[in-house]
Amino acid sequence: MNQKGSTAEEWAAQFLQQQGLTLIARNYRCRFGEIDAIARDGTTLIFMEVRWRQRTSSLLIESIDARKQRCWWLTAQHYLARHGLPAHCRFDVLLLEGSHCHLRHWLQNVELGAFSRGSY
Template sequence: MSITLHGTGDRRSHLELGRRGEDLAAAFLRESGLVVLSRNWRCREGELDIVATDRTTLIVCEVKTCSGTGFGEPAEAVTQEKMARIRRITGHWLSAFHLGWCPIRFDVIAVDYPPDGAPSLRHIPGAF
């Protein structure tokens, strides 16, 4: 089965593109020495794409994937409202896993997955 990842506006294509970007981001984090604790963790307020740790800091990663920059860079899609929601959801994650205070860093991973080329990834540590 083949899924087109661009140009159709098809929801399944969009979800597949996002999943591929998150897979690439998780692999990148692991190769960078981080331990991925959760992927696509959900609560009533929303979802955290990736929660990882370097064994001293909890790292919450928002992954944005696109197949081109016609609508701007992927990282530009992380608005102030989205940042505030991710912070609130992180509080729910900490409660769910019974963790007290710990250092937390919020990163953005922007993945460009062009239709006719190799994907590229840009990691922005401490993005917000």
């Protein structure tokens, strides 16, 4: 990961904790892919994707293509199976922009597949 990506993920981790979430893992990797952050909100487990761009761009959302969504889903399933956790979870996306990681959007409980249908 490059330095800017690392900075964005660090900002995201701090932001999630400020929102009252408990950060469980960062950069969880398995053979299917990677999840940037995993957090808990009460009894809900959140699988978080962090997207950052230096300049404002609508391409932040489009960059989460069908392949990435499939990897995200499989990696989450791997995490749940490995840790024996309940399947009550959601997928969130933090969209950041600018050199200071300005929060553009926090998409909560996204439906995988919705990106390609233009729902966001």
